[in-house]
Amino acid sequence: MSAGLVILAVIAIAIVGFFVGRSRALNSAGGDIRQLHSLPGYYGQAVFLFSAVPALLVTAVWLILQPMMIENRISDMILPTDIAEGSSLELIMADVRRISSGLDTAVVAGALSEPEIETLNLDNTDVRGVLAGVGVAVASDIKPNVLDASVAYRAKTAAARGYMAVVSIAIALVGFAVALSLTKPDYRARNVSEAAIKSLLVLSSFVAILTTIGIIASLIFETSNFFRMYPAKDFFFNLTWNPQFTGGSDLGIIPLLWGTLYVSFVALVFAVPIGLFVAIYLSEYASSKVRSIVKPAVEVLAGIPTIVYGLFALITVGPLLRDYFAQPLGLGQSSSSVLTAGLVMGIMLIPFVSSLSDDVINAVPQSMRDGSYGLGATQSETVKQVILPAALPGIVGAIILAASRAIGETMIVVMGAGAAAKLSLNPLEAMTTITVKIVSQLTGDTEFASPETLVAFALGLSLFVITLGLNVLALYIVRKYREQYE
Structure with a gap:
């Protein structure tokens, strides 16, 4: 299940939670909103927030950590002999990701089937031709270990996406249930909603700051790599x-x-x-x-x-x-x-x-x-x-x-x-x-x-x-x- 579908599913659960929470609040007060601490809409917003926010945060963190964790495991399959002169492990892993993406595209296009991918090897299949047919190019000749790593990368990524879908949707449903259990006439739903809005505003105000910090950090890091290769004195004072x-x-x-x-x-x-x-x-x-x-x-x-x-x-x-x-x-x-x-x-x-x-x-x-x-x-x-x-x-x-x-x-x-x-x-x-x-x-x-x-x-x-x-x-x-x- 793709990340987009997981996010849509979580949002759908949260939207349903909004209407159910609002209706439950009205029912708990016997239809008299004067008996409620907050307006009915705030109760619905509270259920929406409990359902969506934790699940979406888990999904975001999962999407950030998943590639790094999978690549750390897959990189062990690449031997030093698989890295050509002038290349690097990073470039080989970039090929692994492109080949994995190309295999997914080939399956969708009908060029390969799932059983064929499980037994894929360079002897019986022109992998480069298949990838070229779906518009995927690689930077070097495909070696057996690189192909095996690509197949394993694809399998682990698919499994991780499945786990992510189960965990995120489960968290959304738990949040949905917890918020409904809290929906009572004396529940301070307005405070929860306003605190969430304030947190969103604070987070938005940090976006520009964090972006600037990220830009400066990337510039400083790569510039330090450059000055390790080329003298800073020559860079700042050379006239050519x-x-x-x-x-x-x-x-x-x-x-x-x-x-x-x-x-x-x-x-x-x-x-x-x-x-x-x-x-x-x-x-x-x-x-x-x-x-x-x-x-x-x-x-x-x-x-x-x-x-x-x-x-x-x-x-x-x-x-x-x-x-x-x-x-x-x-x-x-x-x-x-x-x-x-x-x-x-x-x-x-x-x-x-x-x-x-x-x-x-x-x-x-x-x-x-x-x-x-x-x-x-x-x-x-x-x-x-x-x-x-x-x-x-x-x-x-x-x-x-x-x-x-x-x-x-x-x-x-x-x-x-x-x-x-x-x-x-x-x-x-x-x-x-x-x-x-x-x-x-x-x-x-x-x-x-x-x-x-x-x-x-x-x-x-x-x-x-x-x-x-x-x-x-x-x-x-x-x-x-x-x-x-x-």
């Missing part, structure tokens, strides 16, 4: 980026960091003035009718997929800059350049700057404007000397947050700036960024344990530290210099 998967790689982050900062700088130079002018116009000069049209139109830019911006850079902006600036001035021949990616990324960042700045400017009290006008200042003088200084901390925070967004962009840089890792001041030359190289190093059929692949995690951790620092700086500026108004 030249990954060679055959050996002799130079993996210096400085050219990538330069390209990242250069493209982001160009984008901010373009986006910040325009975004700030848009914010000032919308908050101080535009009528309500114009604002209701222009503001949503500008914010539409934030909803355009970055791949569309990348196509715009590749097809329109890049050739335009090449034909009218780079080639006539003798500064380059390629349509991919820092300026191409920077300008298109700047267009994408305009709504980030304008929307946040607009909110900050609107937060400045009208009394400050009225006081400035009362002293004889014009509207433009009021904007320059009163409103912008008061809103400056928030505007700076918006700019830094936009910079964090620019540093993490990938698709626009891939299609607009190219993939050349080099140090140059010419904005019409092709360069690349950290995010582009993270993608390229993890793309393709490469050995995961090689430094050329693990370097992607070191790049990711470096980028994470940079963007985290910018976000912390933005929050510090906003909190330190924020004005508090009545």
